[in-house]
Amino acid sequence: MDPITFGVLTISDTCYNDRSKDRSGPRLVSQIMQAFRNAQVVASVVPDENSLIQSELRQWINREEVRIIFTTGGTGLAPRDVTPEATKPLLDKECPQLMTAITLASLKKTTFAALSRGVCGIGGNTLILNFPGSEKAVAECFGTVKDLLPHALHLINDDVALVQRTHAQVQGTETVEAQIHVCPHQTGVGDGRDRHSPFPMLPISVVMDIIFGVVQRTTCLEDDIWKTTSPVNIPPFRASIKDGYAMKSTGFSGSKRVVGFVAAGDAPCAQPLQEDECFKINTGAPLPDQADCVVQVEDTLLVSRDKHGEESLVEIMVEPKPELDVRPIGHDLRIHDSIFPITDSSPVVIQSLLSSVGISKSLPKPKVALVSTGSELLAPGELPVPGKVYDSNATMLEELLLYFGFNCIRTVVLSDNLPETKRSLVHLFEKVEFVISTGGVSMGDKDFIKTALEELNFKIHCGRVNMKPGKPMTFASKDNMCFFGLPGNPVSAFVTFHLFALPAIRWAAGWERTKCPLATIQVKLSQDHILDRRPEYVRASVTSKNGQLYASVNGNQISSRLQSIAGADVLVHLPARSSECFKASAGESYPASVLRYDFISKYE
Numbered sequence: 001m002d003p004i005t006f007g008v009l010t011i012s013d014t015c016y017n018d019r020s021k022d023r024s025g026p027r028l029v030s031q032i033m034q035a036f037r038n039a040q041v042v043a044s045v046v047p048d049e050n051s052l053i054q055s056e057l058r059q060w061i062n063r064e065e066v067r068i069i070f071t072t073g074g075t076g077l078a079p080r081d082v083t084p085e086a087t088k089p090l091l092d093k094e095c096p097q098l099m100t101a102i103t104l105a106s107l108k109k110t111t112f113a114a115l116s117r118g119v120c121g122i123g124g125n126t127l128i129l130n131f132p133g134s135e136k137a138v139a140e141c142f143g144t145v146k147d148l149l150p151h152a153l154h155l156i157n158d159d160v161a162l163v164q165r166t167h168a169q170v171q172g173t174e175t176v177e178a179q180i181h182v183c184p185h186q187t188g189v190g191d192g193r194d195r196h197s198p199f200p201m202l203p204i205s206v207v208m209d210i211i212f213g214v215v216q217r218t219t220c221l222e223d224d225i226w227k228t229t230s231p232v233n234i235p236p237f238r239a240s241i242k243d244g245y246a247m248k249s250t251g252f253s254g255s256k257r258v259v260g261f262v263a264a265g266d267a268p269c270a271q272p273l274q275e276d277e278c279f280k281i282n283t284g285a286p287l288p289d290q291a292d293c294v295v296q297v298e299d300t301l302l303v304s305r306d307k308h309g310e311e312s313l314v315e316i317m318v319e320p321k322p323e324l325d326v327r328p329i330g331h332d333l334r335i336h337d338s339i340f341p342i343t344d345s346s347p348v349v350i351q352s353l354l355s356s357v358g359i360s361k362s363l364p365k366p367k368v369a370l371v372s373t374g375s376e377l378l379a380p381g382e383l384p385v386p387g388k389v390y391d392s393n394a395t396m397l398e399e400l401l402l403y404f405g406f407n408c409i410r411t412v413v414l415s416d417n418l419p420e421t422k423r424s425l426v427h428l429f430e431k432v433e434f435v436i437s438t439g440g441v442s443m444g445d446k447d448f449i450k451t452a453l454e455e456l457n458f459k460i461h462c463g464r465v466n467m468k469p470g471k472p473m474t475f476a477s478k479d480n481m482c483f484f485g486l487p488g489n490p491v492s493a494f495v496t497f498h499l500f501a502l503p504a505i506r507w508a509a510g511w512e513r514t515k516c517p518l519a520t521i522q523v524k525l526s527q528d529h530i531l532d533r534r535p536e537y538v539r540a541s542v543t544s545k546n547g548q549l550y551a552s553v554n555g556n557q558i559s560s561r562l563q564s565i566a567g568a569d570v571l572v573h574l575p576a577r578s579s580e581c582f583k584a585s586a587g588e589s590y591p592a593s594v595l596r597y598d599f600i601s602k603y604e
């Protein structure tokens, strides 16, 4: 079944300014994913501005694969409500009855539905429907139209065979065998254990929006760190920039008597100084009070030593100039000035700048616990046991957290046992705000993570993501406790850590939102790659050839094969296969997330 791409456009000044306030957009996305297994969703938020709404809609209409667009918001009577006015000029045909069906259904719930002015119609080959802005309203409106949508698309496509089949179904003339379920809803119910995941397969962008909306970000950087002013001058004294001789610039070049020695760490010296005298001085040492310049040792000659072997006379071969090779007091940073010229959440930057002005403060970092689940797991170092495998995830995630500057508590392996899993989660959340587990999130009857979370009254925001690897990635929260259930397959855990858990932890630590995800670059593929049904995050190593970056896929990409992370500089983002495109070709350019600072493996 080919994927259908839906667009979900939230139109609201408020949500545009604070995306975490957008409830109706994510609700629509989740309903689409639940109703259509082959759905892909692009989502965006724009303010109530006619031109911005039109520009976003036009872009989606021009994308061949976007077949249905739902807008939510801006349909009412308020002065800023302009969604219908923005939509109408883009429609080639209006579909007023579709809106009538929505309105009739909505009026059964509330007469306020009469105050919505939304329109429906076709622009290019895309069906556009304006829904109101409330979460409840979009759920109801979607419920009204969802069964009509596949047939509407067949009609827009002029897909005669499927149109006839639907007409036959409606008229009851089709045989049972010939019936196809054009709109495959997930069952979510059934006798005994449900055989279908009740969790919609959400697009990555939606999961990211959810994570940033749910995880609480510390404001300590804004409230405290960025406002820190320096209690000292740097340098706190006039400091020599060179190893050489400190003197008066009013004297000339030529021979000078060496009257003293100043090393870094010595207190500034008040001894009188004549124009034909100098002090030997080291880089970083304080200039004697009466000196105003330094001549580097390379521009001098030693003339004589005294009886103790100490330098007594030197020849200064350049003309001394005022301030030559001197850093004045406060040259680098003045007392009371802000110590951060710009905000930079890197712990390296924060901690070292604080230290440079004498402030010893450790940054509050989110507390994280790691736990591997699986009765099959052996700790590295243990003897092999039939049926068991070694736990690589705990080591990998601990190293990744350290690499990115975060610490963790690493706990024991949990066996696949529901009461034990629940007990451990409760216990861990007494100590930390993030728990990252691996394993136990897919469909097996021993996959207890989601059940444990539900029984502990966590809200599961995401139980599946439309990606490969990492589909069953689970994100849940309760109060300020956040839980990432990464899939057990080692590569799935590796990819989902980088794409979801790391940005969440950086966000909690107070990082800017744009800095939380890994940096993205463009790379050209070195070889063809067959596209998957899900968007895929392929591990690849990068070669730089004449300034262009090429990505070579690291062997078999099955999610159990940890060898694919060896030499992995980037995760190349490949789109899902579509009816038009089934492979990514060598030479094509794709975005890629940078996994490591030293991300170029080879130069050719």
Ligand SMILES: Nc1nc2c(c(=O)[nH]1)N[C@H]1C(S)=C(S)[C@@H](COP(=O)(O)OP(=O)(O)OC[C@H]3O[C@@H](n4cnc5c(N)ncnc54)[C@H](O)[C@@H]3O)O[C@H]1N2
Pocket: 372, 373, 374, 376, 377, 389, 390, 391, 392, 393, 394, 438, 439, 440, 441, 442, 443, 444, 447, 469, 470, 471, 472, 486, 487, 488, 489, 490, 492, 559, 560
């Ligand atoms: N019926 C279905 N089965 C599966 C689905 C599905 O949609 N329907 N999804 C598959 C996908 S995709 C993934 S990914 C995995 C994820 O499974 P779980 O998160 O439930 O993980 P487990 O079943 O516990 O283990 C999977 C695999 O990984 C090995 N593993 C687990 N932990 C570790 C560790 N710490 N170190 C090394 N290896 C580990 C484990 O032994 C299994 O081989 O589910 C698919 N199934």
Ligand code: MOO
Pocket: 467, 468, 469, 470, 471, 472, 487, 489, 491, 492, 559, 560
């Ligand atoms: O998502 Mo799984 O991670 O495909 O193997």
Ligand SMILES: [Mg+2]
Pocket: 439, 440, 441, 442, 443, 444, 447
């Ligand atoms: Mg499993």
